[in-house]
Amino acid sequence: MSLALRPAADSDARSIAEIHVAGWQAGYRDLIDNAYLNALSVDARYEVWRRILAGGAGRVLLAEEGPCAQGFIAFGPANDRGLPGLTGEIYALYVDPRMWGRGTGGRLLGEASAELARAGRRSAVLWVFEANVRARLFYERYGWKADGGRRVERENFSLAEVRYQTQLN
Numbered sequence: 657m658s659l660a661l662r663p664a665a666d667s668d669a670r671s672i673a674e675i676h677v678a679g680w681q682a683g684y685r686d687l688i689d690n691a692y693l694n695a696l697s698v699d700a701r702y703e704v705w706r707r708i709l710a711g712g713a714g715r716v717l718l719a720e721e722g723p724c725a726q727g728f729i730a731f732g733p734a735n736d737r738g739l740p741g742l743t744g745e746i747y748a749l750y751v752d753p754r755m756w757g758r759g760t761g762g763r764l765l766g767e768a769s770a771e772l773a774r775a776g777r778r779s780a781v782l783w784v785f786e787a788n789v790r791a792r793l794f795y796e797r798y799g800w801k802a803d804g805g806r807r808v809e810r811e812n813f814s815l816a817e818v819r820y821q822t823q824l825n
Contacts, residue, residue, distance in 0.1 A: 659760060661767050664716035664728060666709045671725035672718070673701035679750035687787050688813050714747060717767060719760050727751035729764040731772060734781055736805070736819070744772035744824070746782035765798055773824035780824055783807070786816040795820050 664672060677696045684693060709716060714732025718725055727750060734743040746768060751760045772780050782800070784791045792802075805819025 658721070659726065659763060660720050661717050661763060662720070664709055664718040666706065668716075668718050668725065668728075669705040669709055670698075670702050672705045672709075672716070672728050673698045675725060675727060675750050675752050676701050676705070676748070678753055682753035683750075683788065683790065684785070687785055687815060692812055715768075715771065717764060717771075719751070719764055725752070726755045726758075727760045727764055729768045731768040731780075733777075736781060739781065740778070742776060742778045744775070744777035744780040746780060749782075761794060762798060765795075769822070769824055777824055779821055781805070781819050781821045783817045783819055785809070786818045792818075792820075798822075 677698050680688075680696055681693045708714075708730070714730055716728055716730045719727040729749045730747040731744060732747065734745040735747075736743075736745070746765070749761060749764060749768075751764075769780060781803070782795065783805075784795065786792075786806075800820040800822045802818050803821040805821075807817050807819075809815050809817050
């Protein structure tokens with residue numbers, strides 16, 4: 657079977673929540689307290705994604721192979737103040753950890769970038785945990801560069817994030 661990308665529907669909220677939680681638990685294991693990661697709830701994330709998908713803010717693409725969801729990406733206009741008005745943002749990109757290394761993330765990132773460009777966005781940004789070397793190398797492989805933006809994420813933990821940016825064609 658081949659990987660297919662499609663707009664996420666309301667009925668995909670559970671699959672997206674499962675991938676999101678699994679991605680946090682695998683990807684941030686050495687960055688965030690294990691007790692916090694182990695306590696993440698698919699049910700709680702499902703409610704968040706159900707609201708996001710029903711609200712229509714931004715776009716969410718789902719990657720599937722046959723009937724199995726492999727990953728997702730959420731994107732839209734940039735939320736950062738001070739950026740040019742034609743800047744897009746990748747809000748979230750997660751792939752089922754069992755599927756890492758198979759090109760799913762790259763396909764999702766490429767399609768979201770293309771959609772942002774078709775919507776008239778000239779550049780795009782995203783935020784990544786500074787200590788998440790795996791993710792930073794992934795984005796750099798696709799031409800994204802740290803642009804000096806920095807903030808601290810606070811959700812029962814404190815972790816520095818850096819902003820990456822790319823120009824869209």
